[in-house]
Amino acid sequence: MTYFVDHLKKLIHRRHFTGDACEFMSTPVDEREFTDSHTYIHQLKEHNAYSPCPNCRSFQRLTEQVKLQD
Numbered sequence: 001m002t003y004f005v006d007h008l009k010k011l012i013h014r015r016h017f018t019g020d021a022c023e024f025m026s027t028p029v030d031e032r033e034f035t036d037s038h039t040y041i042h043q044l045k046e047h048n049a050y051s052p053c054p055n056c057r058s059f060q061r062l063t064e065q066v067k068l069q070d
């Protein structure tokens with residue numbers, strides 16, 4: 001699993017779940033980071049108070065909303 005790290009908002013996105021609701025692309029390039037390291041992600045959560053992105057976690061519900069909009 002690859003992670004997208006948003007250093008501006010202190011959020012950790014999951015690559016496959018990241019969507020428009022995450023607003024990851026609105027974060028400046030130098031505040032974004034991509035990683036495969038579970039150790040690094042764990043450190044960000046434990047020591048730097050980073051949180052898993054709620055939009056990525058509720059991906060299931062998000063896709064249902066998208067379907068309804070279509």
Ligand SMILES: [Zn+2]
Nearest residue numbers: 013022053056
């Ligand atoms: Zn996200």
